[in-house]
Amino acid sequence: MEHRAETCPHCRSLLSADAGRPVPPVERHQVWELPEIHPVITEHRLIPGWCPHCQSWVKPELPAEIGRSAFGPRLQAWVAILTGRFRQSRRQVVELLQELCGVSVSLGSIQSLCEETSEALETPYREAKAAVAQAETAHLDETGWKEKGKRQWLWVAVTRLTTVFLVSCSRGRQALRELIGESFPGILHSDRWGAYNVVDPSQRQICWAHLKRDFQALSERQTRAGPLGAWGLREIKRLFAVWHRYQAGELTWAEMRWELVPVRTRLGRLLRLGVSCGDPKAEALCRNLLKLWPALLTFAFVPGVEPTNNRAERALRGAVLWRKGCFGNQSDNGSRFTERILTTVATLRQQDRNIVEYVVAAIQAHRTSQLAPSLLPMATLLGEAA
Numbered sequence: 001m002e003h004r005a006e007t008c009p010h011c012r013s014l015l016s017a018d019a020g021r022p023v024p025p026v027e028r029h030q031v032w033e034l035p036e037i038h039p040v041i042t043e044h045r046l047i048p049g050w051c052p053h054c055q056s057w058v059k060p061e062l063p064a065e066i067g068r069s070a071f072g073p074r075l076q077a078w079v080a081i082l083t084g085r086f087r088q089s090r091r092q093v094v095e096l097l098q099e100l101c102g103v104s105v106s107l108g109s110i111q112s113l114c115e116e117t118s119e120a121l122e123t124p125y126r127e128a129k130a131a132v133a134q135a136e137t138a139h140l141d142e143t144g145w146k147e148k149g150k151r152q153w154l155w156v157a158v159t160r161l162t163t164v165f166l167v168s169c170s171r172g173r174q175a176l177r178e179l180i181g182e183s184f185p186g187i188l189h190s191d192r193w194g195a196y197n198v199v200d201p202s203q204r205q206i207c208w209a210h211l212k213r214d215f216q217a218l219s220e221r222q223t224r225a226g227p228l229g230a231w232g233l234r235e236i237k238r239l240f241a242v243w244h245r246y247q248a249g250e251l252t253w254a255e256m257r258w259e260l261v262p263v264r265t266r267l268g269r270l271l272r273l274g275v276s277c278g279d280p281k282a283e284a285l286c287r288n289l290l291k292l293w294p295a296l297l298t299f300a301f302v303p304g305v306e307p308t309n310n311r312a313e314r315a316l317r318g319a320v321l322w323r324k325g326c327f328g329n330q331s332d333n334g335s336r337f338t339e340r341i342l343t344t345v346a347t348l349r350q351q352d353r354n355i356v357e358y359v360v361a362a363i364q365a366h367r368t369s370q371l372a373p374s375l376l377p378m379a380t381l382l383g384e385a386a
Contacts, residue, residue: 037101039075067367071113075103077359079110080117084341085355087322117359118337120366124375125340128162128347131376133181135159137304139189140179140196141312142171143320146328147335154319154338155179158311160304161377163346165319167335173198187302189309192288204295207309211289212236218282225282228274235270238263243299243307253303260300267296315346347375 005015044066048057062068069076075097082088082096090110097103105113132138138157145152145167155166157179168175172195180188187203190196191210215236218229239260246256271293274286289296299305319342329335344362348355362372 039101039103064368065364069116069367071105071109073360073363073367074356075105076113076117076363077356079105079113080337080341080359081345081355083110083114084322084338085345087318087325089326114337114341115333116366117363118333118340120362120372121340121344121359122336124362124372125164125343128343128375129164129166129179131162132157132159132164132179133184134186135162136186137189138180138184138186139309139312139315140176141190141309141316142175142193143316143323145323145335145338147332148330149328152328152335154316154323156312156315156319158315161347161351162375163315163343163350165339165342165346167329167339171195187298187305189306189312191309192292201292201295202298204292205298205305205307205309206289206292206295207307208236208239209308209310214285218279218285221279221281223279223282224277225274225279228270228277228282228286231270232267235263235267239307257300260297264297264300268293318342344375351377 007014044062046060046062048059050056051058071079078097079093082093083090088096090107093110094105094107097105135157136159138159140155140157142153142155145154147167147169150169153168153171153175155168155175157164157166164179166175166179168178171193176195176198184199184203187205188196188199189205189207191207196204212233215229215232218225219233220226221229242251242256242259242263245251246253251259271286271290274282275290277283277286299307329338344359345355348358358373365372
């Protein structure tokens, strides 16, 4: 819309369109607005025809892409995304659709649509989980979950191209193997939880953010562990300073490794002193870190490895907020929906792909018994085929 100046606000003279002088630039002001959303209802009439041979009326079948559902793929995708991406309860989704879109959906229908979406995402989810087992690096973490009020665990594995969630009754090696396979070939980023010990220390990177908290706790103890904790914090500060300079491009890979040599030497001396410091908590920490010594500085020897496990912790943050609002799941189907919708949303965001369009395509494929689009990038799929 164009708004032209017609009169001078000072002298009230009429303004000309061309005064023979350079025209100043046009000032632009844009206003964003949302259109009113109204549901589009398509009525499919099944008109029978008379068969003279069979002497009976024959009713046509609904097209496969329509199915028997009263809701279209896009509406179903909205329901799944509002639930799994924006952490809305089933009742809140009912209210949102009614107030914002004028769509009336029952509470039971919300659950049915979520379950159908879970079925549509089953194959892409399995492909993404299989890709984790072949990844070069993976960040893993776990947090508590609920199913029918019983304790469960929500695991996450973040690779370069995918983020996969798993709801399991186990926090042990069984769930870990289900997520990364029996023989994980890459580097595993994690904390020091015992289940991860199934992976050789030479294939692990212990999270230094966790270790910083451990040494901070030691530094606050009024025992001989206090000075050891303070010493550890100083070395960790130096370690992160070197890493951040490398990340900023101030150091080359070789220079970073060289500057970490004295840090590594002092850390080794600290841990050897700590195993006989007389404080049980400090001694246990130091013994454990000496056993995991190859996993402490893997990031300085393997390109692409990071010193922290922040990727996995950030991936779990949204799920933790969802857990606080929904208190977990009430069925096994609900747990499968949780892991599949979280995996789908996180992976698509990671790859900068449109979430709504993907879920709509997956639902349409499921309704027509076709293969759902993959969560893996096309380049990865072509590489596997070759």
